[in-house]
Amino acid sequence: MSPREAAHKYPHALRGYLFVLSAATFWATLGPLYIFAMRWDGVTPLTIIIYRTAFAGLALGFVLALGAPRQLLVQRRHWPYFVAYGLFGVATFYVAYIYAVLRVGVAVAVVLMYTAPGWVAVIAFFWLGESLDRWHLAALFSMLVGIILISRAYTFDFIALDWLGILLALASGLLYAIYSVFQKVGTRYYSPWTVQFYGFSIGLLPLLFLQPLVQSMVPLYHFSLLLLLLFLGIVTTLGGGLFFAFGVQWVPVSRASILASLEPVIATFLGVLLFHEQLLPLQWIGGALVVFAALLLRGSAGQKTQRDNG
Numbered sequence: 001m002s003p004r005e006a007a008h009k010y011p012h013a014l015r016g017y018l019f020v021l022s023a024a025t026f027w028a029t030l031g032p033l034y035i036f037a038m039r040w041d042g043v044t045p046l047t048i049i050i051y052r053t054a055f056a057g058l059a060l061g062f063v064l065a066l067g068a069p070r071q072l073l074v075q076r077r078h079w080p081y082f083v084a085y086g087l088f089g090v091a092t093f094y095v096a097y098i099y100a101v102l103r104v105g106v107a108v109a110v111v112l113m114y115t116a117p118g119w120v121a122v123i124a125f126f127w128l129g130e131s132l133d134r135w136h137l138a139a140l141f142s143m144l145v146g147i148i149l150i151s152r153a154y155t156f157d158f159i160a161l162d163w164l165g166i167l168l169a170l171a172s173g174l175l176y177a178i179y180s181v182f183q184k185v186g187t188r189y190y191s192p193w194t195v196q197f198y199g200f201s202i203g204l205l206p207l208l209f210l211q212p213l214v215q216s217m218v219p220l221y222h223f224s225l226l227l228l229l230l231f232l233g234i235v236t237t238l239g240g241g242l243f244f245a246f247g248v249q250w251v252p253v254s255r256a257s258i259l260a261s262l263e264p265v266i267a268t269f270l271g272v273l274l275f276h277e278q279l280l281p282l283q284w285i286g287g288a289l290v291v292f293a294a295l296l297l298r299g300s301a302g303q304k305t306q307r308d309n310g
Contacts, residue, residue, distance in 0.1 A: 019247030026240035028266035031106030032274050033232045034098050040225045042218040045098045046211045048229065051219055053090065053207060055233025057200030060193060071194045078189065085182040085195070086202025093175035094203070096168050103165025106271030107279055110263070111150055111287040112169035118143045118293060119177035139296035142289045149286025150279075196241065265291065 037048045064071050074082065100109040121136050147170070186195035208216070219225045268287060272279070279287070 016247045019243045023240045023243035023247065024263040025266055026236050026243065028110070028263045028270060029236055030097070030232075031101045031110055031267055032270050033228065033236060034101050035106070035274075037225065037228055037232070038102065040218070040222055042215065043225065044211060044215055045102060046095070046207060047216055047218060048232070049091075049094045049098055050204065050207045050216055051226075051229040052233045052237055053094065053200050053204045055230055056237040057197060057204060059234050059238055060197045060200065064193060064197060068191075068193075071191050072197070074190065074194065074198065081182075081186065082195075082198045082202055085179075085186065085199045086204075087206065088175060089179035089182040090199045090203030091206050093172060093179055095207075096175055097172040100165055100169035100172050103162050104169060107268040107287070108150055108166070108283075109169045109172070110267040110271075111290050112147065112166065113172045113176055114263075114290050115143055115147065115170060115173035115293075116176040119174045120181065123177060123181065135296055139293040142296065143293035146286040146289030146293065149289065150283045192241075196238075 034045075034048060037043060038045070061072075097109065097113060100112070103109075104112075118140050121140065182199070183192070183195060186192075219229055268279075
């Protein structure tokens, strides 16, 4: 490669990696922002989810209406898909994750959510007919051991742990996997922004009926809380997705997915730094095993894509 070619290539690659790293950092702030928002009197987890979803959907809808209104048009036969995506990929996923964070903390919740690649591998094996090679099996074993360590299921006092919180964290991993599958299916027919807009919009509807309107209006009386929720919806939720989409324009998506695995590392560090969450040495090892398993699964997916394209 000539110096001139390198000068043109690497700045773009560096820009792409910085975008992906920014996306992972934004997503890692979800847990801490949830905990900060809960410090206001009268605020419920559902209230935070409602505003997060509403602000992200409104911002995206505003941009599409002004810049690409035709992307708001969808075919009637695809409405069942959008309804399922909004209910499970957005509403149920967001609810499970915030309750997991509040019950078991940022560090444990975000690491267990990163069991998502393992769920995807299992779903693809049973329902899509994809094979499980030795890398998949090694990753699933590593993930299983990591879950046991981080949930402390190896001790005699594990029954006293918050198993509902741990189950919610694992459920958020499953729902995150479902979210990823919905994204993949939807973008076969529509732009990612169309899929996200209708996911936010439809996912918001059931959330509005899960608590009294009075509770949902609490942030309107606290300007600083409203700003925090605005940041959560537009910057963390929507901005993270935009940065990731921009990043994969300049770097392979397989490498971008691996770099995005820094999210649980950053989130765990924030949980320990901001909220003094304590993890035992074996829990740190368990978290590392879960992240390692995610890297194995994503690396295996990237190698498969290169073989298929080669």
